[in-house]
Amino acid sequence: xxxxxxxxxxxxxxxxxxxxxxxxxxxxxxxxxxxxxxxxxxxxxxxxxxxxxxxxxxxxxxxxxxxxxxxxxxxxxxxxxxxxxxxxxxxxxxxxxxxxxxxxxxxxxxxxxxxxxxxxxxxxxxxxxxxxxxxxxxxxxxxxxxxxxxxxxxxxxxxxxxxxxxxxxxxxxxxxxxxxxxxxxxxxxxxxxxxxxxxxxxxxxxxxxxxxxxxxxxxxxxxxxxxxxxxxxxxxxxxxxxxxxxxxxxxxxxxxxxxxxxxxxxxxxxxxxxxxxxxxxxxxxxxxxxxxxxxxxxxxxxxxxxxxxxxxxxxxxxxxxxxxxxxxxxxxxxxxxxxxxxxxxxxxxxxxxxxxxxxxxxxxxxxxxxxxxxxxxxxxx
Ligand SMILES: *Cc1c(COP(=O)(O)O)cnc(C)c1O
Numbered sequence: 001x002x003x004x005x006x007x008x009x010x011x012x013x014x015x016x017x018x019x020x021x022x023x024x025x026x027x028x029x030x031x032x033x034x035x036x037x038x039x040x041x042x043x044x045x046x047x048x049x050x051x052x053x054x055x056x057x058x059x060x061x062x063x064x065x066x067x068x069x070x071x072x073x074x075x076x077x078x079x080x081x082x083x084x085x086x087x088x089x090x091x092x093x094x095x096x097x098x099x100x101x102x103x104x105x106x107x108x109x110x111x112x113x114x115x116x117x118x119x120x121x122x123x124x125x126x127x128x129x130x131x132x133x134x135x136x137x138x139x140x141x142x143x144x145x146x147x148x149x150x151x152x153x154x155x156x157x158x159x160x161x162x163x164x165x166x167x168x169x170x171x172x173x174x175x176x177x178x179x180x181x182x183x184x185x186x187x188x189x190x191x192x193x194x195x196x197x198x199x200x201x202x203x204x205x206x207x208x209x210x211x212x213x214x215x216x217x218x219x220x221x222x223x224x225x226x227x228x229x230x231x232x233x234x235x236x237x238x239x240x241x242x243x244x245x246x247x248x249x250x251x252x253x254x255x256x257x258x259x260x261x262x263x264x265x266x267x268x269x270x271x272x273x274x275x276x277x278x279x280x281x282x283x284x285x286x287x288x289x290x291x292x293x294x295x296x297x298x299x300x301x302x303x304x305x306x307x308x309x310x311x312x313x314x315x316x317x318x319x320x321x322x323x324x325x326x327x328x329x330x331x332x333x334x335x336x337x338x339x340x341x342x343x344x345x346x347x348x349x350x351x352x353x354x355x356x357x358x359x360x361x362x363x364x365x366x367x368x369x370x371x372x373x374x375x376x377x378x379x380x381x
Pocket of ligand 1: 045046047048049072073075076135161163164184185186187196197198
């Protein structure tokens, strides 16, 4: 926490705005728009809820096809199945680790020509995908120019999953402002948090109004409880939004802190690469992109690192009670999505096999870093 969160939460208590609406919600939405440059925002109970609403508002229904980055957290793909739709997974490219534009176009062409086959169900017939979900993983912006050009060419809306990239920019524009919709997350592990929460961003005011309507049980305009649509209880509470307002004040500082952690690791690994013959690779920052460096991740190819594996490093850290984690396991390799079509060339699997997320918290102390360095030195020197 940054320090001012409690002030906003207290205001909610004092004014008795303890509800899924109120001044903190309105102001948090304004803060999000002001920071990102998005025209409209709806504060919601989770990033997953935001993605679900974006799919509903993109008219995603039973047996529709939705293209999704395979290399991501499961929450990017799960809401597709809430609608009874079928995820079509697309691989990553090496430069940003995010959605590969070449594989994306292959996937779209296959959908349009009726080549998509579902395990045990067979061919689904020619269909235009209803949406494309690229993700800015670990804060790194995806290749948005290329992805948006393909989306435009085939006239398919983009839902940008910016859950991990709040504060990152692509060609001087904040992530979360490229798609027709974008989603943010304020879950406990993200760069800023409201304990749990999310937001849907769009430049289209009507769509955001519809999102707010669906998120509050879809009540028609009548004195009694009248419903013409299925609704959801997806709105953010005024208490939680108070935490969000305080967190927005420290977001630029958090980005600085995360980037400083990355710089520390980068200097360390550059040094062992240069002096000890290793080839440990950090997630590259493409020209024109600035990552919030939510997590610092490394790739360790045993063939280029004297047989060292990411697992050996992970276990060495674990022995000292320091947690590190493998990168996201791609969705096309998850048992729950084993039926889903996939377009790729093995990049995301390689990233999963070789990648490790290192401790990257905004509040890492010099002492924390030294403890990590001791283990890294033990393994590498
Ligand atoms: C965290 C996350 C989500 C989901 O956000 P919640 O607020 O936890 O529901 C979606 N996509 C990605 C890539 C995430 O990291």
